[in-house]
Amino acid sequence: MNSYKNQKAIWAGIFLVALALPAFIYPVVLMNVLVFMLFACAFNLMLGFGGLLSFGHAAFFGSAAYVTGHAAKEWGLTFELAVACGVLVALALGWIFALIAVRSKGIYFAMITLALSQMIYYIALQAPFTGGEDGIQSIPRPPVFGVIDVSSNLALFYTILVIFVIAMLALVRISQSAFGQSLKAIRDNEDRAISLGYDVVKYKQMAFVISAGFSGIAGSLKVFVFSIATLTDVSWLLSGEVVLMALLGGLGIIWAPALGALIVVAMQYLLAPYGAWVTILQGLIFMSCVLLFREGILGMIRDLLNRRRAKPSTSPN
C-alpha cells in the first residue's frame, strides 16, 4: 500500500515538473510531445490490451486533424466545438474500420487497417476541402468556450496539458475497468472468452472505436499546435511511427507508450538536420525492439523491479 502512495506522489511530482517545463523548453515542442504521447497510448489500448495491431491509426489522427482544421478555419467554430467535430469523425471512422476489419485476426487485421487508412490518404489527397498536397494552412486558434484566449503558445500549452491529463486518466480508468479486463482476457485466449459467453466481436469493435476517438483528440489538438493539417497526418509512415512508440515504451502498461512517444519525437527533433537518418534509425530501433526487447523499455524495468521484489519472499523455501 506504501508503493501505491509512492506512485501517486511520483505522478504528482511529474505533473508539477510538467507545469514548470515551459520555462525551460519551447512550448510548441512540449505540446508536440504531449499530442503524440496521447496518440501512442490511445493506440496501445488496442494493441496492448486488445492484441489488435492496427497499422492504420494515422487515418483517425489525420481525419480528425483535417476536420478540426476545417471547422476552425472555414466554419469559425470555437476550440472545443472544432475538437468535438474532429473527434466525432474519428469515432465514426473507427466504427466503419471496425465493421470491416474486426472479424479478421493478426496479420490480416494489420494489413486491412493499413489498406483502409491508405484509402483515407488518397481521399485526403483528392477531396475538395483538404487542400491536396498543401493541406489546410494557417488554421486559427479560436478561444476555448469562446472566452479563454489560447492564441499564445503558453496558454495553449496549459490547455492541452489539462486535456492530456484528463484523457490519460480516462484511458487508465478504461484499461482497469471490467471492459479493459475482458479485453485482456480476449487477447490472451479468445476461444475461452467466447465459451464464457463474451461477445468477442463487440468488445473488439468497442476497443477500436474508443481508441480511434482518443487518437482523434490527439489529431485535433495537433492542428492548433502547428496551425496546419497535412497529408503527413494521414500517411502510413505516421501509422508506423505510432506502432514504434508503443513497442518502444512497452505494450503491457497502458501509459508506457508515452515514453516511446517522447523518445521518438525527441529523436525527430535531434536528427532533423540529418535527412534520411531519422528513417534509418527508426528502422534500426524497430528491428532491435522486435529481436531484443519485446516488452519495451518500461516493461523491462517493471520485470526487473518485480524480480527484485520477488526474491526475498521466495528465499525461505
Place this chain on the structure above:
Amino acid sequence: MFELLGVSSHALMAQLVLGLVNGSFYAVLSLGLALIFGMLHIINFAHGAFYMLGGFATWLLMQWLGVNYWLALILAPLMVGAIGIALERTFISRLYSLNHLFGLLFTFGLALFIEGVMHEVFGGISKPYSVPAALQGALNLGFMFLPTYRGWVIVFSVVVCLITWFVVEKTKLGAYLRAATENPALVQQFGINVPLLITLTYGAGVGLAALSGVLAAPLYQVNPHMGVNLMITVFAVVVIGGMGSLGGAIITGFMLGIIEGLTKVFYPPASNLVIFVVMALVLVARPNGLFGK
C-alpha cells in the same frame, strides 16, 4: 466502333491493356508475398523495399559495370535474393517461434532501414533507365498502339507466374514445399531439410520482388521510395485474394489491374481508391478473401 456510356471502345481497350501492366506488378509481387507467407507465416513488409532494390541493382549494374538489361534480368533477382537469404538466416529465422505479428513489425523496420539507407546514399531523385533497344517502339494492336516494352512486361510476368505456379504445384520440390507448409515437423522426420526449404522460399519470394523491380526500372524510373505505395496496394490485393493460394494471388493481381484500368476510363478520380473499396466489399462478403479457406 461502338460506344459504352460515352466511352469509345478504343479507349476502353487501351485502358484494359494498360491495366494489365499494373496487374502484372500486382500479380508477381503478391505471388511472392503469398509464397513467403505460406512457408514462413509472416507478411514480408519489406517486399516493396526488395522491389526497389531490384530496380536499383539494374540501374547500378548498368552504371558501374555496363551490364545490360537482359543480364540484369537474371543477375538482379539473384543478388537481391541472396541479400534476402542472408537476412532470413541471421534475423528473420529467430522470429518463427513468436507471434506472427513480430515478423510483420521486423520487416517493417527492415523496409524503413533499407529505404533510408538508399535515400542517404543515392538521394531522392529518380534515376532514368532506358528501354532496351529490342523492346523500343510500339505494336499496332488494331485498336491501339501498345508500347512494346509494356507488352513485354505483361507477357514476361504471365510466364514468370506460370513457371512459379508450376514449380510449386506440379514438381517434386513443390510437393516437399507444400507438405512442409502443412506439417513441417513430419516432413523434417522424413529427412527433408525444412529450414533450408524455408530459407530458399524466402530467397525466391524476395527474388520475385526484385524481378518486378527490374521490369519497373525502364517504366517508372528508379528511386528509393518507388516501392512504398505500390506495396500497400499489393497488400490490399493479397487480402482480396486470400493468402492461402498462389493461383488466387496471380488471378487477383491481374484482375485488380484491369479493374483499376476500367475505373480510369469511367471515373478517373477513384482509380487510386478502387482497389481498397473492392477490398472492403470483398471482406464484408468473404472475410477470408476470394480464394482463402
